[in-house]
Structure formats: structure tokens, C-alpha cells
Amino acid sequence: MEGITLILLYVAIPSLFFSAIQKFLSWRKKSSSEAKFPGPKQFPVVGRVHDLPRFSLWLKFTEWAQEHGPIYYTHALDTHFVIVSDVKIAEELLVKRGHIYSGRPQIRALIKHKDGPAYSALMDRHDIWKAQRKWCHAAMAEAYKHHFYGHVEMEMKRFLGLMLMDPARFLDYTREYCGRVMSRLAWDDATQGRKNGESADTTLHCMSVSGPLVNTMTPLWQLPAFINPWYQFEIKREGEQRAWWLNNFRLAKDKYRRGELPNDTWAYRYFEQIKREQNNDNVDQPEDQEVFASCMIGFLNLVGVVTISGPSKFFLMAMALHPEWQKKAQDEIDRVCGDRMPTMADFADLPTVRACLKETVRWRSGVPLGVPHQCERDDEYRGVKIKKGTIILACEWAINRVPTMYPDGDNFRPERWLEAGWPTFQEPLSRYPNFREGHAMHTFGWGRRTCLGQNIVDDEMFVFGAASLWAFNSAQARNSRTGELIPIDTQATNSHVILEPLPFQLDFKPRSQERAQQILTNYHDVIGKLRL
Structure with a gap:
């Protein structure tokens, strides 16, 4: 190579x-x-x-x-x-x-992404971007009002059941869990969750400094297409992704026409809007409008995977490496929830869980470079x-390591969100910390390019973190021959714009036989309602 x-x-x-x-x-x-x-x-x-x-x-x-x-x-x-x-x-x-x-x-490795309609977060600020952002903001806000219709909790019960049966695959299951929640919300097809995660990972690779060489050695992109392997790869990749999004969109439209598409999907919301605009029951559109809508929903779906999967994996890592905080959070969960799995209804009563989650995203940010902004005209700042x-x-x-705001910034310190005297402490603890408001919201970007997904991150990560701690004790894995702990490099990542840690090993065990039985009961309760 x-x-x-x-x-x-x-x-x-x-x-x-x-x-x-x-x-x-x-x-x-x-x-x-x-x-x-x-x-x-x-x-x-x-x-x-x-x-x-x-x-x-x-x-x-x-x-x-x-x-x-x-x-x-x-x-x-x-x-x-x-x-x-x-x-x-x-x-x-x-x-x-x-x-x-x-x-x-x-x-460089993406083609005309600034024009649209495929990647709303990567477009310039033009009419296509404005229309997609306005629609996605309203769709996400409505779903949050209903705490995403219970899909987060249902998929979590599936996740815990799979973890009980095959805990070694926890990294795969974590990304799939995120992909399934988003695919169910988008098209009513959670079975697309695994492919959704893989598509997100490949897309992020192509848009990252760590990805194709042309993203750093930019003149190489000027090579003629027939000898430009990066261009050839991107034509194929984006074509397949768009076709996948469009096919899912059209399948959802067929279900809508048959009266089978749930009204809690973003596709349903879009088709209802088209009916209102056309003042009839016809939801047919020209192909360019179908591509616009399928990319809008498809990219919203994709971003919802990558922004949650990486932090969730880092959270599992942090809990295994900091057993004292794992124990504190589990004690809090046991006091509040007892034998039942935590849900969003327990949010206010589990500040220690929320502090561990918030600290994870500060300690090992999913977007450590920040998402780049480009100056749109000449300007002057401080002369x-x-x-x-x-x-x-x-x-x-x-x-995230400025000492005046984050003392001891290189270390995992959830107490900074829980104890008065730390610069990040906020009251009441029934509300703070969270991912919707308060300190350290810069994780979601700035100004007019702020990420629209704070609410689903807040819900999905809370349920993931609380339920995982309720179900399992986690620890560093040990070498089966020597019994020595297998080290974890907490800074080893794929270096994408929105990143995930590189594969690492953990050991998971149900917290008791009774808890294992409850996990299985919950799993069987939802299997009939979820497509696997």
C-alpha cells in the first residue's frame, strides 16, 4: 500500500x-x-x-x-x-x-457534501441545510416529549439479555443497541441497526483526518478519477449508502399506505406533512424530493448511532477501571429501583449514575478535536x-482540561458534578448533571451548528448506564493462563471525528442469580414486540 x-x-x-x-x-x-x-x-x-x-x-x-x-x-x-x-x-x-x-x-474524501442533501451536519448554510435542520429539530423535540416512545427501554432489555448470554460481544452489542433505537425511530425497522452502525463507522472514517490519505495530503484528490482510488471508493460507498436510505424510505412509504407504519416514526411524521402540504392523501413525490427526505432521515439516523455508541463504550470501560464508582452507582440504583430495571422515570433519583456518565464524556470525549467551523468571510479578532x-x-x-474549570482534568472524578466546591457543581441534583443543559455543553458543538441530539443522548445514555450497572458487575478481564489483568489503553481509539475506543476486553457477571433471572424475564417480555 x-x-x-x-x-x-x-x-x-x-x-x-x-x-x-x-x-x-x-x-x-x-x-x-x-x-x-x-x-x-x-x-x-x-x-x-x-x-x-x-x-x-x-x-x-x-x-x-x-x-x-x-x-x-x-x-x-x-x-x-x-x-x-x-x-x-x-x-x-x-x-x-x-x-x-x-x-x-x-x-476531500467526500464528494459535494457541502451542497447536500446527504449530510446535513457537513453542509454549508443554504436552503437545503436550513430545511433539513428545521425539520429534524422539530422531529427530535416531539420524540423527546414522549421519551422516544419507550424504545430505549425496550431495546435495553434486549441488550441485557444478549449480554447475559454472550458478554464477550459487549462492544458489538453496544453499537447495535444504538443503531436499533435509531432505526426503529426512523423507519420502524430495528433490524437495520447493525448495518446502521457499520454504515456510520465507514462514513466517519471517510470524513476524518485519520481516514483517507487525501484528507491530509489534499493535492492527491486532484488525480484523474481512473487512477484515484479514494474517489472510486467514495463513489461506490456513497452510492450504496444513498440507495440503502432510499430503499428504507420507500419501504416505510409502502407501510404507510397500507396503514402499517407506526405514528411514532420519523418517516410517518414526514408523510403526514406531505399530505398536509398537498392537501390530499397522495404522498407521491418526484425522485429528487424522495432523495432529499431519505437522506435527511437517514443521516439523522446515522448520527444518532455514532454520538452515543462511543461514549457508551467508554462508560463501560470507566466503570470497570473505577470499581469504587461502580459500587456507589449500584448502591444508589438498588436503593431506588430494587429488583426492577431502571427507566427514565428514575432520572431525578440517580444523580450518581448521571455524574459518572457526564464525567465519562468529559474524561474521554467522543469529539475530542471538536467539529470544525469554517470562516465564511474575512474577519478580525483581537486585532x-x-x-x-x-x-x-x-x-x-x-x-475539558482547563484547570480552573476541571481540576485534576486527566483523571476520572465524577464527584466534580456532585459535590459543592467543584467548579462544575450545580443544583438541584435531581436535575443536574445532564446532557441537555448546564456546564460542559460544548461537547455538542457551538452556535448555529450545535448538535440536535442532546435529548436522545441524555435519555439513551442514562438508560444504558443505569440498566447496565443494575444488571452486571464489570471488571478488567484477566489472562486465562497467567491470571494477570489485561491492560486497557484508555486513549486507543479509531481517531474518527466522532470516535469509538479500539476493542478492549472486560469481564461481565450478573450481580446475582435473581438478577440474571430478571434479565431473562425482561428479555422474553420484549422479544415478541421486537424484530430481531
Whole structure:
């Protein structure tokens, strides 16, 4: 593979050469007296591309933040970055000046994603984006009012039953659980959950710095299509994904016409809207409108998997590595729930569970780089000019370790959310901490590009965390021959934009024989209602 990459790189040398000349001349013209943000030394043309790692890039950006301060500049080839690690600066740029800093940068390995309609979170702010975002916001808000119609709890009972029977597959089951909840809400087809998770993982790979080489060595994307393997792969991948979304959409439409589509699905909501707009019972539309709607629902479905699967896996890891907090949370659950599985009705009474969940997302963020914003026109901040096209990254990993807000930030400390005296403490504990409001909501992005999924993250992660602790004791796995603990690298991840930990091993055991029997009873209660 390395040989092929080198060959392709040399084929691309003409474009690299002309780009280098252009960048060098531009660099020569810059006035040395022009105000600049601090930052690492920049080399002509290449900037710092040579020492920007494709994996765990947030660690490098955090290292530079410690050296150069809460806002600094760097660039790599033709991409210019302003890196922010201070909440107030991020709010000033990405919230108060959201009309300037709410664009999305071009991801080389994706094709026309800024135009739409396939990826609403990656589009520029145009009419397609506005229409999709408005619709998704209303659909998500309505589902939250009903706490997602009980599907989170039903799928959790299935998950716990599978875990009891085959605990070694806990990582697969966790992602599938997230995929099934979203696929049921989208199309009334939870059986698509596994494929939904796999599709999400592949899509994230293609949009990440750690993914295709062209996302960092951008001139390679200019290779002709017939010798461009990244272009060929993306044409095939996106075509298959769109076809899958469209097929699910049309199957849901057929069920709607037969009166078989549940009214708690997002597809049902869309078809009802079409009937109202057309003032008749006809839900037929031109194909371009079907593609618009199927991508809108499909991408909402996809994002709901990746934003919850990674943090849920990290939560299981955190509980096994911190048995004292596992025990505290289990004692709280036992006092409140006894022999029954926790549900959203127990939310107010389980602050320790919520603190462990909130701390997990701070300690091992699912979006440690932050999602990039692009400057949509020239601007100036603190006397420094920021050119149109510059990428602003609010580095979540660094923000989550600012000592004044998060003392002992590298360590897992759920008490920071529970005890007065910590900067993050909020009352009443029947309400805080949560993923909908309060401190540390920057995990969900900024301003006009804030993620719409806080509510489902709050519900789904709470039920997942509380029910898992109710059902099982977890611990680090041991080597079957030596009996020694198998180490876990808590920072080993796939390095996607929204990431998951790399595979790790844990040992799960039901907390008692009676609890095991209750898990099985719950599992059999829902099997008849869930398609497997």
C-alpha cells in the first residue's frame, strides 16, 4: 500500500509543485508587521503538515495550546487553522459571531457534501441545510416529549439479555443497541441497526483526518478519477449508502399506505406533512424530493448511532477501571429501583449514575478535536485578521482540561458534578448533571451548528448506564493462563471525528442469580414486540 501511495504522490507532483510556488509567493508578500496569533513555527508552503499526526491529533493541539495559549494559528499545506481551547473565546467566535463562523470545510474524501442533501451536519448554510435542520429539530423535540416512545427501554432489555448470554460481544452489542433505537425511530425497522452502525463507522472514517490519505495530503484528490482510488471508493460507498436510505424510505412509504407504519416514526411524521402540504392523501413525490427526505432521515439516523455508541463504550470501560464508582452507582440504583430495571422515570433519583456518565464524556470525549467551523468571510479578532476559509477548531480535549474549570482534568472524578466546591457543581441534583443543559455543553458543538441530539443522548445514555450497572458487575478481564489483568489503553481509539475506543476486553457477571433471572424475564417480555 505504501508503494502505491508513493506512486500516486509522484503522479500528483505537478499540482503540488504549482501549489508550492503559489503558496511561497503568497508567503513572501506577507507583511512581517501584520498582527498574528501565536503558534508553532510555520514553514513555507507546508506549514506544520510534517508533525501533525493523523491519529490522536487532539493531543498535539492540546500540547501546542499549553505552549502558545488559548488561541493560536497553524497551517498544513493549503489548510489554515485557528485552534481555540478557551470556552469564552469559542463563544465569542462560534456563537456571538455565528453568522461568520458557521461554515463547514471541504472534506476531500467526500464528494459535494457541502451542497447536500446527504449530510446535513457537513453542509454549508443554504436552503437545503436550513430545511433539513428545521425539520429534524422539530422531529427530535416531539420524540423527546414522549421519551422516544419507550424504545430505549425496550431495546435495553434486549441488550441485557444478549449480554447475559454472550458478554464477550459487549462492544458489538453496544453499537447495535444504538443503531436499533435509531432505526426503529426512523423507519420502524430495528433490524437495520447493525448495518446502521457499520454504515456510520465507514462514513466517519471517510470524513476524518485519520481516514483517507487525501484528507491530509489534499493535492492527491486532484488525480484523474481512473487512477484515484479514494474517489472510486467514495463513489461506490456513497452510492450504496444513498440507495440503502432510499430503499428504507420507500419501504416505510409502502407501510404507510397500507396503514402499517407506526405514528411514532420519523418517516410517518414526514408523510403526514406531505399530505398536509398537498392537501390530499397522495404522498407521491418526484425522485429528487424522495432523495432529499431519505437522506435527511437517514443521516439523522446515522448520527444518532455514532454520538452515543462511543461514549457508551467508554462508560463501560470507566466503570470497570473505577470499581469504587461502580459500587456507589449500584448502591444508589438498588436503593431506588430494587429488583426492577431502571427507566427514565428514575432520572431525578440517580444523580450518581448521571455524574459518572457526564464525567465519562468529559474524561474521554467522543469529539475530542471538536467539529470544525469554517470562516465564511474575512474577519478580525483581537486585532488579528482571520481570512475567509480558515478552519476554527474548539479543541474539546483541551477545553475539558482547563484547570480552573476541571481540576485534576486527566483523571476520572465524577464527584466534580456532585459535590459543592467543584467548579462544575450545580443544583438541584435531581436535575443536574445532564446532557441537555448546564456546564460542559460544548461537547455538542457551538452556535448555529450545535448538535440536535442532546435529548436522545441524555435519555439513551442514562438508560444504558443505569440498566447496565443494575444488571452486571464489570471488571478488567484477566489472562486465562497467567491470571494477570489485561491492560486497557484508555486513549486507543479509531481517531474518527466522532470516535469509538479500539476493542478492549472486560469481564461481565450478573450481580446475582435473581438478577440474571430478571434479565431473562425482561428479555422474553420484549422479544415478541421486537424484530430481531
